[in-house]
Amino acid sequence: MASELDVRARLQRAGQEHLLRFCAELAPGPRAALLAQLEPLEPEALREHCRRAAAACARPPAPAPDLAARLRPLPPERVGSASGVAPQTRRLWEEEGFHQIALNKVAVLLLAGGQGTRLGVTYPKGMYQVGLPSQKTLYQLQAERIRRVEQLAGERYGTRCTVPWYIMTSEFTLGPTAKFFKEHDFFHLDPNNVVMFEQRMLPAVTFDGRAILERKDKVAMAPDGNGGLYCALADHQVLEDMERRGVEFVHVYCVDNILVRLADPVFIGFCVLRGADCGAKVVEKASPEEPVGVVCQVDGVPQVVEYSEISPQTARLRAPGGGLLYNAGNICNHFFTRDFLQMVTREFEPLLKPHVAVKKVPYVDEEGNPVKPLEPNGIKMEKFVFDVLPFAKNFVAFQVLRGEEFSPLKNADSAERDNPSTARRALLAQHHQWALQAGAHFLDAHGARLPEQPRDWRCTCKAGSSSPRSSWTWTWPGHCRPDSLLDLPAPGSPRLRTQPRPGLQGGKQAALSFWLQNMDHRSKHAGSLHEGGNCPATRSPGPK
Numbered sequence: 001m002a003s004e005l006d007v008r009a010r011l012q013r014a015g016q017e018h019l020l021r022f023c024a025e026l027a028p029g030p031r032a033a034l035l036a037q038l039e040p041l042e043p044e045a046l047r048e049h050c051r052r053a054a055a056a057c058a059r060p061p062a063p064a065p066d067l068a069a070r071l072r073p074l075p076p077e078r079v080g081s082a083s084g085v086a087p088q089t090r091r092l093w094e095e096e097g098f099h100q101i102a103l104n105k106v107a108v109l110l111l112a113g114g115q116g117t118r119l120g121v122t123y124p125k126g127m128y129q130v131g132l133p134s135q136k137t138l139y140q141l142q143a144e145r146i147r148r149v150e151q152l153a154g155e156r157y158g159t160r161c162t163v164p165w166y167i168m169t170s171e172f173t174l175g176p177t178a179k180f181f182k183e184h185d186f187f188h189l190d191p192n193n194v195v196m197f198e199q200r201m202l203p204a205v206t207f208d209g210r211a212i213l214e215r216k217d218k219v220a221m222a223p224d225g226n227g228g229l230y231c232a233l234a235d236h237q238v239l240e241d242m243e244r245r246g247v248e249f250v251h252v253y254c255v256d257n258i259l260v261r262l263a264d265p266v267f268i269g270f271c272v273l274r275g276a277d278c279g280a281k282v283v284e285k286a287s288p289e290e291p292v293g294v295v296c297q298v299d300g301v302p303q304v305v306e307y308s309e310i311s312p313q314t315a316r317l318r319a320p321g322g323g324l325l326y327n328a329g330n331i332c333n334h335f336f337t338r339d340f341l342q343m344v345t346r347e348f349e350p351l352l353k354p355h356v357a358v359k360k361v362p363y364v365d366e367e368g369n370p371v372k373p374l375e376p377n378g379i380k381m382e383k384f385v386f387d388v389l390p391f392a393k394n395f396v397a398f399q400v401l402r403g404e405e406f407s408p409l410k411n412a413d414s415a416e417r418d419n420p421s422t423a424r425r426a427l428l429a430q431h432h433q434w435a436l437q438a439g440a441h442f443l444d445a446h447g448a449r450l451p452e453q454p455r456d457w458r459c460t461c462k463a464g465s466s467s468p469r470s471s472w473t474w475t476w477p478g479h480c481r482p483d484s485l486l487d488l489p490a491p492g493s494p495r496l497r498t499q500p501r502p503g504l505q506g507g508k509q510a511a512l513s514f515w516l517q518n519m520d521h522r523s524k525h526a527g528s529l530h531e532g533g534n535c536p537a538t539r540s541p542g543p544k
């Protein structure tokens with residue numbers, strides 16, 4: 001370990017010697033911890049980081065004044081649509097995607113280094129459960145969808161498929177995530193195919209360019225943004241690991257979209273057949289104010305302009321048809337070829353410009369007292385995962401339907417949208433739809449069919465409510481196995497009762513009725529259904 005003297009000399013070169021101002025009064029343990037934290041900080045890089053942060057802060061916190069004039073929507077030839085195409089084209093994309101998956105050329109990569117501040121949890125967001133009857137967490141839902149897509153591709157091509165799962169974590173999320181996966185037996189995935197790696201951390205900086213001490217023995221650090229991915233890929237030789245496994249295509253996604261389709265064969269197939277090196281899924285923006293980035297062109301080059309960096313006037317502009325001019329909302333689902341990622345890590349990463357986030361950063365004052373600021377006092381510098389789009393040779397966007405693919409969990413239930421309730425409802429609606437598409441019929445307690453389009457999916461399912469309110473039954477064709485399709489409480493749980501329905505052919509059809517404790521009295525149709533994975537293959541006709 002470096003001596004205090006060495007570390008002091010390095011900090012002097014970076015102009016950040018104040019970080020050692022309490023060092024002399026620290027006990028040996030905390031002092032060693034502080035020195036260990038400071039040792040890896042390269043003096044030149046630290047100096048540059050602090051200088052950039054202060055310079056960025058000196059500029060007015062507004063979108064670049066000339067940005068609006070340089071923006072254009074993406075040209076239509078760069079945009080594909082999952083819903084607006086002929087079914088045979090969609091099938092072609094899907095087939096190509098499954099083919100690549102069956103060849104073991106597809107991996108998924110989860111960005112899970114964020115802190116979940118808006119949701120208000122202190123643990124990694126992937127460990128959050130939104131109150132489904134099955135009590136599954138986001139991580140579990142994702143793991144099961146990976147298994148399902150492997151299974152579907154395997155069934156089509158008669159092979160054993162593996163979709164490796166790369167998970168980028170940060171200092172905040174690595175420990176708890178790794179522990180959680182071990183405790184849950186990696187959700188029955190092969191641990192060799194789950195690769196966790198850590199992104200870098202950067203010091204938070206005051207407006208005048210001084211790194212902040214959070215405690216006498218600790219510098220305030222934050223992950224370097226989800227664009228820290230590219231350094232992290234290089235730091236941990238992740239692309240080499242992909243190469244060894246034969247992975248060519250990577251689906252990168254963010255942790256909080258409960259509807260995410262892991263390694264979505266349609267998206268993968270579309271990108272591969274278009275010869276894209278880089279792609280992004282988009283949904284139509286719900287409103288000008290929705291906090292999603294906009295996929296567009298700046299100076300003729302495809303790019304995402306983040307919601308924090310577009311002016312309200314530009315966000316409100318309308319196209320001649322009346323819709324939003326910039327309506328391609330980024331849902332943080334990206335397609336990259338491994339070759340492109342290799343080029344980024346080798347050549348382009350140093351060209352990425354960090355973005356500035358002004359935050360309230362806890363610190364110690366000159367006397368060493370801890371302070372929780374009420375106003376923003378510090379700057380965190382972040383790179384964004386989509387900042388590499390301008391380097392793509394052939395970028396494509398892929399428009400999908402919000403109801404089918406996007407319901408992010410950003411906020412606590414006190415917020416109006418993007419909260420646990422909206423995420424839960426979105427998942428139930430998605431699974432209900434998949435069950436219908438797979439040929440399931442929903443029956444009421446008397447065996448009569450329920451309408452296929454429940455009128456009120458807005459009912460709330462309150463976790464923990466005690467009295468059963470309703471029961472229902474559904475049937476499904478023999479090829480849909482309920483255990484892999486349904487989001488159910490664990491077997492044996494008092495919330496789940498199964499009963500065979502007389503008259504149904506064993507094996508061909510089955511029936512299940514269960515009490516839904518968590519139902520709001522306003523709707524009889526809310527359910528707790530299935531994660532059929534990337535469902536397309538379950539979409540075969542049901543029994544007549």
Ligand SMILES: CC(=O)N[C@H]1[C@@H](OP(=O)(O)OP(=O)(O)OC[C@H]2O[C@@H](n3ccc(=O)[nH]c3=O)[C@H](O)[C@@H]2O)O[C@H](CO)[C@@H](O)[C@@H]1O
Nearest residue numbers: 111112113114223225226254255292293330331332384408
């Ligand atoms: C920069 C970025 O991608 N912004 C997108 C992100 O915004 P948003 O601001 O919601 O992004 P988040 O802060 O939720 O981060 C997105 C993902 O990146 C991960 N993360 C974040 C910071 C970090 O240092 N390390 C890390 O891995 C998070 O864990 C999360 O999985 O999702 C929205 C859709 O929901 C998009 O419209 C935004 O364009």
